[in-house]
Every structure is written in structure tokens, then in C-alpha cells.
Amino acid sequence: xxxxxxxxxxxxxxxxxxxxxxxxxxxxxxxxxxxxxxxxxxxxxxxxxxxxxxxxxxxxxxxxxxxxxxxxxxxxxxxxxxxxxxxxxxxxxxxxxxxxxxxxxxxxxxxxxxxxx
Numbered sequence: 529x530x531x532x533x534x535x536x537x538x539x540x541x542x543x544x545x546x547x548x549x550x551x552x553x554x555x556x557x558x559x560x561x562x563x564x565x566x567x568x569x570x571x572x573x574x575x576x577x578x579x580x581x582x583x584x585x586x587x588x589x590x591x592x593x594x595x596x597x598x599x600x601x602x603x604x605x606x607x608x609x610x611x612x613x614x615x616x617x618x619x620x621x622x623x624x625x626x627x628x629x630x631x632x633x634x635x636x637x638x639x640x641x642x643x644x645x
Contacts, residue, residue, distance in 0.1 A: 562605030565594075572601050574626045585610070604630050604640040 534542075572579055582600075585591045590613075592606040604626060611623060 547565070561627050561630040561634075562603060562608065564604045564633065565601045566604065566605060566607075566626075567602075569598050570629070571607060574629060575607070576622070 546556060562607045566574075568579055569576075571645055572582055575582075581590075586600065591602060592609050607626060608623060
């Protein structure tokens, strides 16, 4: 075993930099799936709410959505914002499940694209 000595000031600077990096990494969130779009049924299923409840949220402006040819779509980011704002009582488990579902949609899309070629 080797023993390395370092001046106290250098040690303080080093630990300060390491702590700053750790704090920065802790502050980062996985936002890679925030732009994935889900339909009414998917959102209701994973948040365990009815379509009527989701309609009320849209009417009150509590959730961001897009309407295309009579169908409503929501981003995972909008759902995360809704959960963070405590608009509905939920747990991180639902958000993780929702993100897992989003990842599976990405994988299915990639498989379909590669299968068509």
C-alpha cells in the first residue's frame, strides 16, 4: 500500500471540485423520453385514472396536450410536470413504469423500421 500526502489547501480544492461534480450529476434528470407522445388510453392506464378525469385535467389546463384529428396526445414530460405539481397523487413507481413503457415504444418502433427494410 502506498501513502500519498497532499497539502491541506490542495485537498480542500480537490474535494470541493469532486462535490461540485457530484452535485451537478445529482441535479441531472433523465429527460431523454420526455418528448415521447402517448394517447388517452395509455395515459389513463399508467396513471390509473379514467378518461373523464383526464378530460377534466385538459379542461382545467392542468396538463399539456395536442389534438390531432380528434385524438388527444400527451408527452411524458407533460405527465411528469403534472405529477411534480401534485395535481394527482402518485408515486415515482408510476413515472418509472410510464418511462419503461415509453422505452418499449421506442424499441418497437426501431424494430418495425428495421423489419421493413
